Amino acid sequence: MSDMPQAGPVPQDTQTLTTDEKATASPPPAGGRKKAARSASLWSDAWYDLRRRPMFIFSLILIAILLVMSFWPSLFTSINPFDARTCELSTARQGPSSGHPFGRDSLGCDVFARTIYGAKNSIIIGVTTTVITALVGGLLGLIAGARGGLTDTITSRVTEVFFAIPSILGALLITATFRDASLGIWLVVIALSILAWPMTFRIMRAAVLTARGQDFVLAARALGASQARVMFKHLLPNAVAPVIVVATINLGGFIAAEAALSFLGVGVQSPDISWGLMIADARNRFLEAPLPLVFPAVFLSVTVLAFIMLGDAVRDALDPKLR
Amino acid sequence: MATKGERILEVRDLVKHFPLTQGIVMKRQIGAIKAVDGVSFDLDRGETLGIVGESGCGKSTLAKVLMALERPTSGSVMINGKDIAKARGAELKRMRRNIQMVMQDPYTSLNPRMTVGDIIGEPYDIHTEVAPKGDRARKVQELLEVVGLNPDHINRYPHQFSGGQRQRIGIARGLALQPEVIVCDEPVSALDVSIQAQVINLLERLQNEFNLAYIFIAHDLSVVRHISDRVAVMYLGKVVEIGNDVDIYDKPAHPYAQALLSAVPVPDPEGREQRERIILQGDPPSPANPPSGCRFRTRCWKAQEICATEEPLLQIRPGTTHESACHFAETHDVVHVN
Numbered sequence: 281m282s283d284m285p286q287a288g289p290v291p292q293d294t295q296t297l298t299t300d301e302k303a304t305a306s307p308p309p310a311g312g313r314k315k316a317a318r319s320a321s322l323w324s325d326a327w328y329d330l331r332r333r334p335m336f337i338f339s340l341i342l343i344a345i346l347l348v349m350s351f352w353p354s355l356f357t358s359i360n361p362f363d364a365r366t367c368e369l370s371t372a373r374q375g376p377s378s379g380h381p382f383g384r385d386s387l388g389c390d391v392f393a394r395t396i397y398g399a400k401n402s403i404i405i406g407v408t409t410t411v412i413t414a415l416v417g418g419l420l421g422l423i424a425g426a427r428g429g430l431t432d433t434i435t436s437r438v439t440e441v442f443f444a445i446p447s448i449l450g451a452l453l454i455t456a457t458f459r460d461a462s463l464g465i466w467l468v469v470i471a472l473s474i475l476a477w478p479m480t481f482r483i484m485r486a487a488v489l490t491a492r493g494q495d496f497v498l499a500a501r502a503l504g505a506s507q508a509r510v511m512f513k514h515l516l517p518n519a520v521a522p523v524i525v526v527a528t529i530n531l532g533g534f535i536a537a538e539a540a541l542s543f544l545g546v547g548v549q550s551p552d553i554s555w556g557l558m559i560a561d562a563r564n565r566f567l568e569a570p571l572p573l574v575f576p577a578v579f580l581s582v583t584v585l586a587f588i589m590l591g592d593a594v595r596d597a598l599d600p601k602l603r
Numbered sequence: 604m605a606t607k608g609e610r611i612l613e614v615r616d617l618v619k620h621f622p623l624t625q626g627i628v629m630k631r632q633i634g635a636i637k638a639v640d641g642v643s644f645d646l647d648r649g650e651t652l653g654i655v656g657e658s659g660c661g662k663s664t665l666a667k668v669l670m671a672l673e674r675p676t677s678g679s680v681m682i683n684g685k686d687i688a689k690a691r692g693a694e695l696k697r698m699r700r701n702i703q704m705v706m707q708d709p710y711t712s713l714n715p716r717m718t719v720g721d722i723i724g725e726p727y728d729i730h731t732e733v734a735p736k737g738d739r740a741r742k743v744q745e746l747l748e749v750v751g752l753n754p755d756h757i758n759r760y761p762h763q764f765s766g767g768q769r770q771r772i773g774i775a776r777g778l779a780l781q782p783e784v785i786v787c788d789e790p791v792s793a794l795d796v797s798i799q800a801q802v803i804n805l806l807e808r809l810q811n812e813f814n815l816a817y818i819f820i821a822h823d824l825s826v827v828r829h830i831s832d833r834v835a836v837m838y839l840g841k842v843v844e845i846g847n848d849v850d851i852y853d854k855p856a857h858p859y860a861q862a863l864l865s866a867v868p869v870p871d872p873e874g875r876e877q878r879e880r881i882i883l884q885g886d887p888p889s890p891a892n893p894p895s896g897c898r899f900r901t902r903c904w905k906a907q908e909i910c911a912t913e914e915p916l917l918q919i920r921p922g923t924t925h926e927s928a929c930h931f932a933e934t935h936d937v938v939h940v941n
Contacts, residue, residue, distance in 0.1 A: 506729075
């Protein structure tokens, strides 16, 4: 207050007005009732709160930049890495120079341009796999946890079968089997989703089981609430937080898993570009030329960080106690 | 509003057994927890029936069966002549409008991620025929006012309220559908004493205002006496004594009721000295394997052979004023106050 002496009487007045309003709002039943300004709900309050969180704004800006980079890479670099003429073998593993800020890779191609163009495949794989696993695993986990009994037994046993498949071997099997289906990177997405959803399923199911034991679920049932209402109004909002956290952390794992598949000869293949592929390529010569590995790795980390921050912000906004 | 005294709830031979099973794939029933084992009582409009008994005697299971949250093994719960225990689907949903519940723990009975407006308004979202959509916000605010909360707090979350205020929110939710019966399952035991009084007084005021009938479950005998017209004493899934509050408190006939009453703390030091203390030996037997005949005989100082062989029925015994289930029932004032 003291650091705004030139503010004048007008803002001072509005200040006192709002505090007065708060004061009259707190004592119990007043004679004349004011109509509530807005009818709040968990989602509208969460959205209202999110828009005021710097972490949310920052992560959204980062994600927006990454998306623009994925779909319009030419806005960021004039070099087209798919054009073989831009690579010069004689300059392989050269450090940063004018026009090539990230240096060149082992084939003499521009690392910056490849990183920018690689964003598309990596982000599509990371984001869609995350969304698919969260939706499929989350929904099945919600149903299994909420219904219990035979539904739970069957779905849980099925997920255990999927859990038993070693992930890279399983993904290798799926991608190798359907190689001729010409699905491109979607094959990687499908393979990773098939292997990753049981994790989300288990987390969601465990969280739902915890929420289900609470009295408010019983109270809702006593009111005659339908199974769907109990699931989506009571169980889901109280169980979704750990799923959001794990899903956003897994996003980076999927981008890395794609790299492992590329390395094994399935998934994204040269001349196509992805961050995973670039990291795998640069790994062997890391000590001599670290930059071709460092730059895609930094982009990958920033992407993962952006989504983790987004997930954290959403999780916090959905918890009224943390607002 | 219908007149006071009209029968609204009739519970007959209500039994709830929880099966004990063994084996993972081939489940085999090896026994049953007899949580509620043959309970019958009536409730009139505007009346309060207190149900007391120690932990594990089946009070809360009884509440759940009354609310149709659990299906009874046998027996019936007639509300206005219709059996809620046999109702299904739309009919059950319609019947739920007549019987609502106030839960024990105000900290877990309200969804932490719903606003108070959504919590109290939920009954209207489920039973859309009760209030037209545009009317709901106003109704919710009215309910908040009825239970003594600020109607402007409609957009707040449960964690922004104290325990007593939360219990008021729970009561408002129970009132929303204008039920005729409210089952209160230990509604004040999670609150501290000064707040207990406020909530009890609120419940009494609402009873007079809306002619509500309460099933008031508690283990605090003084609270039950304060609010109840009639009291039922439960032991191991059975009602051992039932009568109006004066009869039960001043002329208890069943030894268990006498023992229970002798444990009530008496605030007056002089009264405390007059009072008898009956200290029961041992723990209540397992409801999976209750004693033969009278269930209380293993801890009863009056027990004789007949108690092991013949189960005493709940009926008015010679020399007593109300129904009790003891072969040797005799009234005996344990408290000696007033």
